[in-house]
Amino acid sequence: MTVFLVNPSDNSFGTAVITPRWLFVLAAATPRIYGDPVLVDESLEQLDPSSINAGDIVGVSVHTGNALRGYEVGKMARERGASVIYGGIHATLYPDEPFELGGAHAVVTGDGDQIWARAVNDCVAGKLKRVYEGGKIEGDQFIAARWDLMNTEKYMWASVQTIRGCPKHCSFCSVWRTDGQKPRQRGFQNVIDEIVDLRRLGFRFIALADDNFYPVTLTDLRLAKAQNNTEKLHNLEQIREERFRLMSQLAKLPKDMVFFTQITMEAAEDSAFLDAMREANIKGALVGVEAVTPEGLKAVYKDFNCSGDRLIEQLKEFRKHGVHVLGSFIFGLPTDKPDTFEATAELAIKSGITFAQFVMMTPFPGTVDFINWEKEQSKNPTLVGGTPITRFWLIPTGIRPKMFTPHPLMSSDEIRERTQGVWDRFYEMGSIWKRSGCTPTFRARVAFIFLSKLYRQMYAGTGISTDSARRKKSKNWARWTARQCRKIFAAKPMPGLQSPDWVPELAGAAHSTVLNHGPDLNNPLNIVNGD
Numbered sequence: 001m002t003v004f005l006v007n008p009s010d011n012s013f014g015t016a017v018i019t020p021r022w023l024f025v026l027a028a029a030t031p032r033i034y035g036d037p038v039l040v041d042e043s044l045e046q047l048d049p050s051s052i053n054a055g056d057i058v059g060v061s062v063h064t065g066n067a068l069r070g071y072e073v074g075k076m077a078r079e080r081g082a083s084v085i086y087g088g089i090h091a092t093l094y095p096d097e098p099f100e101l102g103g104a105h106a107v108v109t110g111d112g113d114q115i116w117a118r119a120v121n122d123c124v125a126g127k128l129k130r131v132y133e134g135g136k137i138e139g140d141q142f143i144a145a146r147w148d149l150m151n152t153e154k155y156m157w158a159s160v161q162t163i164r165g166c167p168k169h170c171s172f173c174s175v176w177r178t179d180g181q182k183p184r185q186r187g188f189q190n191v192i193d194e195i196v197d198l199r200r201l202g203f204r205f206i207a208l209a210d211d212n213f214y215p216v217t218l219t220d221l222r223l224a225k226a227q228n229n230t231e232k233l234h235n236l237e238q239i240r241e242e243r244f245r246l247m248s249q250l251a252k253l254p255k256d257m258v259f260f261t262q263i264t265m266e267a268a269e270d271s272a273f274l275d276a277m278r279e280a281n282i283k284g285a286l287v288g289v290e291a292v293t294p295e296g297l298k299a300v301y302k303d304f305n306c307s308g309d310r311l312i313e314q315l316k317e318f319r320k321h322g323v324h325v326l327g328s329f330i331f332g333l334p335t336d337k338p339d340t341f342e343a344t345a346e347l348a349i350k351s352g353i354t355f356a357q358f359v360m361m362t363p364f365p366g367t368v369d370f371i372n373w374e375k376e377q378s379k380n381p382t383l384v385g386g387t388p389i390t391r392f393w394l395i396p397t398g399i400r401p402k403m404f405t406p407h408p409l410m411s412s413d414e415i416r417e418r419t420q421g422v423w424d425r426f427y428e429m430g431s432i433w434k435r436s437g438c439t440p441t442f443r444a445r446v447a448f449i450f451l452s453k454l455y456r457q458m459y460a461g462t463g464i465s466t467d468s469a470r471r472k473k474s475k476n477w478a479r480w481t482a483r484q485c486r487k488i489f490a491a492k493p494m495p496g497l498q499s500p501d502w503v504p505e506l507a508g509a510a511h512s513t514v515l516n517h518g519p520d521l522n523n524p525l526n527i528v529n530g531d
């Protein structure tokens with residue numbers, strides 16, 4: 001019996017930007033007595049059906065965007081006699097769907113770290129239940145990924161999670177509902193150990209796959225103080241301290257390491273936090289700007305963000321502290337007007353952000369936007385190819401609309417074209433060249449240009465591609481460029497890099513590390529390069 005874990009995707013580029021973390025976490029959660037699981041990441045290559053045999057267990061992860069492909073994989077595996085178990089955010093939100101459409105034998109909802117082993121054991125014992133509820137486990141129960149099973153030649157960045165959950169409640173986001181509003185932090189020791197593992201393998205670029213790396217803002221602290229809520233204040237301070245502890249340990253890692261995370265804009269006001277990020281080599285962050293007008297921000301329940309000149313100042317603040325920003329903007333909000341696109345492009349360029357993504361408003365399940373839209377649709381349902389548009393992920397990709405919610409002023413096509421125009425403007429050669437000035441050498445500048453073009457190619461999902469020949473050509477270009485970019489990110493492995501010995505009774509205190517070996521006691525991780 002073999003355990004397979006499959007990350008479904010319709011698009012395979014041969015090389016991927018970021019490791020799908022769940023694959024390696026669930027691999028670690030698979031009981032060792034069944035041998036090493038086989039990991040199939042379809043964003044690299046498609047699963048070979050003939051590799052699945054009767055009696056195997058196939059775990060499939062689905063988020064909304066890849067659910068349809070996930071169901072094809074599950075049905076195929078079931079036909080070949082395997083037991084099929086689904087998990088992931090989409091299966092958590094719609095636990096019945098994999099049974100109806102994906103040939104599921106069981107579904108795991110919520111966090112899989114702890115419950116996956118039980119599902120596998122039950123399956124082997126012939127006692128598989130229909131649903132396993134993983135729930136929201138505490139930070140100290142998150143398990144470390146099995147990076148020894150990764151094909152290191154295929155990924156540019158590895159991903160390590162330091163925290164789950166987000167206290168905000170943006171209308172387009174499901175994180176605060178599925179992962180909860182209470183931040184759940186991993187102990188810094190576990191995070192550092194995992195990163196050391198990755199650096200040994202030759203990964204120096206790491207994405208911190210967190211919902212929100214900055215869970216406690218200065219405003220939160222001020223408010224708790226003003227309310228005389230000592231218990232809340234203490235709790236918030238503890239969460240914040242733990243963040244600083246983690247960053248002080250990241251700062252001790254080899255100096256060539258680069259981290260990237262996701263953060264809210266409020267961090268711009270927190271110089272101490274940004275300084276700690278710089279020290280920790282967190283050199284980039286995805287910042288959810290979303291909209292550049294006050295009305296737009298209100299529409300997405302994100303009025304804690306600034307707009308106009310203040311917004312530009314805030315974005316510049318990150319750069320001043322050495323943190324490059326990947327700004328994320330949403331188009332198609334009801335408050336958008338035709339001139340919003342131009343204004344957004346202007347702002348993105350003026351604010352000095354290094355990368356940007358311009359996504360079209362999508363009502364993802366589990367969000368407030370989705371609930372409102374579904375309610376509205378129930379009065380007069382729209383069908384596409386017989387499927388209600390509120391189940392857009394089940395509509396075959398060929399006929400799936402690119403936008404789902406009608407806009408009061410603009411047609412979907414107009415929004416798509418204008419969004420495409422903003423991508424084109426931000427990533428036109430002259431702009432990229434100017435931005436590439438932030439790199440230290442000519443070689444790095446060229447790499448920056450390639451990366452910018454690759455990013456644009458992979459993530460500008462406006463659906464405005466022309467004939468299939470051009471689509472194929474651009475996919476081949478992306479495959480080739482992705483291979484070259486991977487070489488830029490690869491580092492010399494450091495097999496001898498030591499992880500600190502964490503003193504158990506002192507665990508929790510930043511100064512509690514003692515060393516296995518090594519000459520530089522003040523900088524424990526910066527030692528023993530194994531070459």
Ligand code: B12
Pocket residue numbers: 018019020021022025026059060061062063064065085086087088089090108110111112113116159161172173174175179208209210211359364365459
């Ligand atoms: C890091 C991240 C990214 C990264 C890296 C993606 C990658 N290659 O892994 C980047 C920035 C590239 C990205 C891109 C996008 N992302 Co994203 N991303 C995340 C984030 C913050 C963390 C994901 C992660 O690695 N978590 C750590 C792992 C360990 O947790 P996990 O995946 O949840 O898995 C656990 C459980 O779900 C369960 N589980 C998962 N699979 C399985 C399978 C089985 C068999 C079992 C038993 C259990 C199980 O067990 C795991 C361990 O506990 C999540 C937020 C979130 N809370 O999920 C959003 C999230 C997944 N992303 C989201 C979206 C919308 C996107 C984009 C579409 C954004 C855009 N508009 O372009 C793109 C799509 C990319 C793509 N084609 O897949 C949404 C998905 C919503 C939905 N309903 O599907 C999320 C939830 C964020 C949100 N705002 O709502 N993303």
Ligand code: SF4
Pocket residue numbers: 166167168169170173174175176211212264288
């Ligand atoms: S968009 Fe970001 S800040 Fe808003 S709820 Fe989601 S994770 Fe939190």
